[in-house]
Every structure is written in C-alpha cells, then in structure tokens.
Amino acid sequence: MVISQDTYNSVKENNLKGRYITLDHIKPILDRLPDNFQVKVIGHSVNKSPIHAVTFGTGKTKILMWSQMHGNESTTTKAVFDLFNLFQSNPKDCKAILRNCTIKVIPMLNPDGAKAYTRINANKVDLNRDAQERTQPESNVLRTCYENFLPDYCFNLHGQRTIFNVGNTPKPATVSFLAPAFDEERSISPSRAQSMRLIVAMNNVLQNLIPGQIGRYDDGFNANCVGDTFQMLDIPTILFEAGHYFNDYEREHTRNYIFIALLTALEVISDDSLNGFQKEMYFGIPDNNKLFYDILISNVHIIDPGKYKSGDAIGLLFKETLQNEQIAFIPHIENSGNLQNYFGHKTYDCSQENDLSALKTQTFWNLIKS
Structure with missing residues (x-):
C-alpha cells in the first residue's frame, strides 16, 4: 500500500507531538474513537493508572502490539494513533486488512513511567526484563492480554537513543528491527523465520524512503525480555525501534517511518x-x-592545549530531562580523546574559524571549557 505524504499528513494525530506523551494526552483521543474501535481498560499500573487496549478489525489473523513499555519511548505511540486515524478514514486499501485481521493495540503499557518520563515503572523495574517472573502489574496485564487474545503475531514497539548508527556508516539508525532469539544458540525456528520475513518486507519499503538508515538490533538471547519470551512460545514477534532522524529530536519524522x-x-x-x-x-x-x-x-587542543593533545575530540550527549511537562535536551560530556571512528549529529572543528566562532556562541561553551 502506497501512502502519499499528503495522506499521511491528513491522518497524523496532531494532538500528539514531541517526546512527552502521557495518559493525559492519549485518553481524550481514545474517548473519541468510533464504535468500530473497541477501547477497554485491561488493567492498572502500580499507581493505579488505567492501561487500555484498542481492538479493531474482524479477521481471523490476530496481531497484538504494545507501545511505551518503557515510559520515555513515545515515538511508536504517536505512530499507532496515526494508524488509528488512517483506519478511521477507511480508505479502500485498508478494508482488506480490517477484513482479514483483528488488531489489538496497547498504546501505553507503562503510564506511570510515561508520566515520569522514565524507562522503568513506578517500582523502578524495567518491564522488558520481567517477562518470566512477572513481578509487576503491567507485566501481568500484558501477559494476560496475550493469553486471552492468543495473537498470531506480536509487535513490540520501542524507541532507541541517538547513539545508534547503521553498521560503520555515518547514518543514524532511524528505524531498527529485531527478530528476537528464542534460545541461546539464536536458532531459526519457524516463528523466528516468519519474523525475519516480515522485517525484510518492511526493510524493502523503508530503504526507498530512508536508504541506509535501517538497522538490525542485537539479537543476544535474554529469556527475561518479552520479545524473546513470546518467540519462545512460537509466536512470530518483531521488535521495532524508533531511532533518530537528522535534526529530529522530537521524532516527528521518525513517527512517519514507523507508521509506514x-x-x-x-x-x-x-x-x-x-x-x-x-x-x-x-x-x-x-x-x-x-x-x-x-x-x-574535533581538534579541541586548540581550545585547551594544556588539557588535550593534538587530534583529541570531545563527544557530548544530551540528557533528556523533564522540565515543566516538556523534554529539555541538556548536553553533557560523555567522552574525550581519540574519537576518530565516531560521528556527530552536529559537528564542530576547532581548527576552522567559522566553527570555532559558532561554538563560542553555544550554551555548552562553558561546559567544554570547564
């Protein structure tokens, strides 16, 4: 199905934008969904916030997807609401999907983490390491939903940091996929093979839009991870990772590619x-x-020859910090020294007068001088 940019813009959920997406943001939209979208509270979080599932379609093939298992990974949540809007607009090409599939979406599994903008839940547990013991209410909500729905496919929707590139190239991993392993040997079971085929299909489409910006996530086996657990149950499971696009710290471009x-x-x-x-x-x-x-x-010895030697560089990362219900990107020095094999989303070369002059105007100038 080919979706034009104009069509995508027409279905993009404009009430969801930026990185800070909470239950308060999505609840009014859930309340407005039409009757052919079944919205149900399927459980509650540690702090008793409701966890919703949205079910639509009438087909025999069942697909379960969940987003914001990690509360600060909101890009895929925006994308699934864009998807809701597309199916509400009822284009001809979507009717076959609704006829052949039943789709159940948990748009926010970790509402407490979303509110606090943290990866973990209110008990400081990473829900994606709780698939076996299921010590947390959110983990049990997901597993109960899985057991009641008995999906044919699972989509595990996440986000990844700006540090990720593709291979050894200076291209960001805007979208990454994983067919999770189901054993230590990373064998290819029938279900994992289906996961791989589905990723190949998505990769083929995305390479036409963001060539070289699709990565393959590490497939080290961890039975405590939800994706590995569901793969162990012989259900094709796909991990989606929404990453960085050039100058897109709000992940508004990336949501488009996840939607596609x-x-x-x-x-x-x-x-x-x-x-x-x-x-x-x-x-x-x-x-x-x-x-x-x-x-x-690069060439930071020009700034401080006593501290740095020729060829040294400084690498800064942003700490995503919740301030007044907005995410602020606060730079800090992550590393320094020989960083010649690394890339920057923004680069400065102190040996270039224009770069040095521009650098002196930045808010982090005092940080790198200190």
Whole structure:
C-alpha cells in the first residue's frame, strides 16, 4: 500500500507531538474513537493508572502490539494513533486488512513511567526484563492480554537513543528491527523465520524512503525480555525501534517511518504474501552500532592545549530531562580523546574559524571549557 505524504499528513494525530506523551494526552483521543474501535481498560499500573487496549478489525489473523513499555519511548505511540486515524478514514486499501485481521493495540503499557518520563515503572523495574517472573502489574496485564487474545503475531514497539548508527556508516539508525532469539544458540525456528520475513518486507519499503538508515538490533538471547519470551512460545514477534532522524529530536519524522513500517507489516500479513520474502535477506540488514554523539567537537587542543593533545575530540550527549511537562535536551560530556571512528549529529572543528566562532556562541561553551 502506497501512502502519499499528503495522506499521511491528513491522518497524523496532531494532538500528539514531541517526546512527552502521557495518559493525559492519549485518553481524550481514545474517548473519541468510533464504535468500530473497541477501547477497554485491561488493567492498572502500580499507581493505579488505567492501561487500555484498542481492538479493531474482524479477521481471523490476530496481531497484538504494545507501545511505551518503557515510559520515555513515545515515538511508536504517536505512530499507532496515526494508524488509528488512517483506519478511521477507511480508505479502500485498508478494508482488506480490517477484513482479514483483528488488531489489538496497547498504546501505553507503562503510564506511570510515561508520566515520569522514565524507562522503568513506578517500582523502578524495567518491564522488558520481567517477562518470566512477572513481578509487576503491567507485566501481568500484558501477559494476560496475550493469553486471552492468543495473537498470531506480536509487535513490540520501542524507541532507541541517538547513539545508534547503521553498521560503520555515518547514518543514524532511524528505524531498527529485531527478530528476537528464542534460545541461546539464536536458532531459526519457524516463528523466528516468519519474523525475519516480515522485517525484510518492511526493510524493502523503508530503504526507498530512508536508504541506509535501517538497522538490525542485537539479537543476544535474554529469556527475561518479552520479545524473546513470546518467540519462545512460537509466536512470530518483531521488535521495532524508533531511532533518530537528522535534526529530529522530537521524532516527528521518525513517527512517519514507523507508521509506514506498521502499515506495511499489516498489509503483508493481510494479503498472505509473507512467504514471498526470503528470511536470509534479514541478515543483509546492517547491525546497529553505537558510534554517534549528539555533538562531536574535533581538534579541541586548540581550545585547551594544556588539557588535550593534538587530534583529541570531545563527544557530548544530551540528557533528556523533564522540565515543566516538556523534554529539555541538556548536553553533557560523555567522552574525550581519540574519537576518530565516531560521528556527530552536529559537528564542530576547532581548527576552522567559522566553527570555532559558532561554538563560542553555544550554551555548552562553558561546559567544554570547564
């Protein structure tokens, strides 16, 4: 299905923007969904906030997806609300998906973490490491939903930091995927093979839009992770990671690409074309790597020759900090020294007069001079 930029702009949920997305933001939108979207409270968080599921479609193939398991990973939440709007607009091409599939979405599994803008829940537990013991109410909500729904596919929707690049290239990993392992040997079971094929299908579409900006997430096995657990249950599971796009710290461009990936996956599942994609091509997607700084400043010996030697660089990362219900990006020095194999989303070269002059106007100038 080809969705034009104009069509996407028309269905984009404009009441959700930026990085800080909470239950207070999504609840009014959930309340406005039409009757063919079944909205149900399926449980509560540690702090007794409701956890909602949205179900739509009438088909026999069942797809379960959940977002904001980590409260500060909100990009995929925006994308699923864009998806709701698309299906509400009822274009002809979506009717087959609604006829062939039943889709259940938990748009915010960790509302307490979302409010606090933290990865963890209110008990300071990473829900994505609680799949086996299920010590937390949110973990039990997801598992109960899974057991009651019995999905044919699971989509685990996350976000990743700006540090990730694709392979050894200076391109950000704007979208990354993973077909989670189900054993220590990272064997390819039938369900994992289907996960790989679905990722290949999405990658094929996204490469036409953001070539070289799709990565493959590390597939080290961890039975405590939800994706690995569901893969162990023989259900094709896909991890989506919404990453950085050039100058897009609010992740408004990235949400578009996640939306396209989700729609592509639903279409491939709906039209039963998944086996037409070769699982071997999954391994052709480059690995994620961690070679980016938000700001990379080279030749810093020119600023402080007593502290730095020739060729040294400073790498700064932003700390995402909740301030007055907005996310502030506060720079801090992450590393310094020989950083020649690293990249910066923004770069300065102190040996260039224009860069040095521009650097002196930045709010972090005193930080790097201290």
